[in-house]
Amino acid sequence: MTAISERVSDPTEQQASKRVSQSVFDGSRLRVVLLVDVYDGAQQQFLEAYEEMGKQVASVPGHVSDQLCQSIENPSQWLITSEWESAPPFLAWVNSEEHVRMVEPMHSCIRDTRSLRFHIVRETGGEEARSASGERRLQSSPRIGDGVIRHALTFTVKPGSERKVAELLANYKSPEARVDDTTRLCRTSLFMHGNRVVRAIEVRGDLLAALRHVARQPEIRAVEEAINPYLEQQRDFHDQESVRVFFTRAALPAVHHVTGGQDIEQAQRHALYYPARTGMGMRLAELLARQDERAADDPRSPVLQSTVYERDDVVVRLIDVRGGLDADPAAALGLPDAAQVAELTTLLDEGAAKKDGNLSRLLTLARMDLITDRRSAPEA
Numbered sequence: 001m002t003a004i005s006e007r008v009s010d011p012t013e014q015q016a017s018k019r020v021s022q023s024v025f026d027g028s029r030l031r032v033v034l035l036v037d038v039y040d041g042a043q044q045q046f047l048e049a050y051e052e053m054g055k056q057v058a059s060v061p062g063h064v065s066d067q068l069c070q071s072i073e074n075p076s077q078w079l080i081t082s083e084w085e086s087a088p089p090f091l092a093w094v095n096s097e098e099h100v101r102m103v104e105p106m107h108s109c110i111r112d113t114r115s116l117r118f119h120i121v122r123e124t125g126g127e128e129a130r131s132a133s134g135e136r137r138l139q140s141s142p143r144i145g146d147g148v149i150r151h152a153l154t155f156t157v158k159p160g161s162e163r164k165v166a167e168l169l170a171n172y173k174s175p176e177a178r179v180d181d182t183t184r185l186c187r188t189s190l191f192m193h194g195n196r197v198v199r200a201i202e203v204r205g206d207l208l209a210a211l212r213h214v215a216r217q218p219e220i221r222a223v224e225e226a227i228n229p230y231l232e233q234q235r236d237f238h239d240q241e242s243v244r245v246f247f248t249r250a251a252l253p254a255v256h257h258v259t260g261g262q263d264i265e266q267a268q269r270h271a272l273y274y275p276a277r278t279g280m281g282m283r284l285a286e287l288l289a290r291q292d293e294r295a296a297d298d299p300r301s302p303v304l305q306s307t308v309y310e311r312d313d314v315v316v317r318l319i320d321v322r323g324g325l326d327a328d329p330a331a332a333l334g335l336p337d338a339a340q341v342a343e344l345t346t347l348l349d350e351g352a353a354k355k356d357g358n359l360s361r362l363l364t365l366a367r368m369d370l371i372t373d374r375r376s377a378p379e380a
Helices: 043-057 087-094 097-109 127-135 162-170 207-216 218-230 240-250 281-295 329-333 338-347 359-366
Strands: 020-023 030-038 063-070 077-084 110-119 148-156 184-193 196-204 251-259 268-275 303-311 314-321 369-375
Touching (some): 030 043, 030 087, 043 063, 043 077, 043 097, 063 087, 077 087, 087 251, 087 281, 148 207, 148 303, 148 314, 162 218, 184 207, 184 268, 196 268, 196 303, 196 314, 251 281, 268 359, 268 369, 281 303, 281 314, 281 338, 314 329, 329 359, 338 359
Antiparallel strands (some): 020 251, 030 077, 030 110, 148 251, 184 196, 184 369, 251 303, 268 314, 303 314
């Protein structure tokens, strides 16, 4: 069995696969850039909130350093940069309840923010920088993307309301695909597993602009209002802080995407839900990502494209397959042999992890119900 703590490969030997467009599992250092627009007159309040947050962040595992910068041209514009040992510890922190509470004091003085995350590929500078580069991992080769940003949202609804929520989410009118001259909605896939809803979106251009565009559309606002009474986590559309906290907790980032380079136009889209044991979500996502990357090199694999999403103990794998899921349960689950099945069951929560290794049973437990899958029409 492969040790779960093992990296995908040693960065000095790793060659970026042309079939992989996104991954947080390269093992290289991460640079996070946060652009902040502060309300006029709130600069001192923002600085004090940052200093308090900085004391707490310093003890977070994987955190290396951070800087706070203020624009020399517009004092309302600030820049926070931080460095992390790798992407997984940063994502574990930024998606945690601890982080939600930690940044709360900042929100009253911030007009707008934009977060960007980058693996460090090359580094230049003096002798000190070169020495640090030898000790700290850099991404060995650039990845080849397809220009599409993948993101998902997940939330739960009150038990007993699943059928009504599914009906509401299946019948809304699609929003306008074109956001602006550079951003366009490509595809929205919505699934349910019990009372958990997962909405996966694909965007070409600016993800934040697309999310704001969707939120402003009357047809989307109407369906969001309609499902509001059924949500387990309450939100008040008249309270911007309530809405912000809801969508912060609902964010389900894509941590790995791979495509086999084959035609996927006629492929069937499915989603599988893997509830992880407490604290094991990222390791479970890494296991699935590792296997999907290997499967992408096999032209016989029925899985033509895979995206793994993870937040805390929620792991969702969105796959485009030829044929049905049941034809090859092992490939559908992303588990090519018994060793991987055994490894998976050590990471699943007790309700899903039965040690009998029955792939058909695991597939039945993981399978999500498709509610709607919509693609935007190609641009003229």
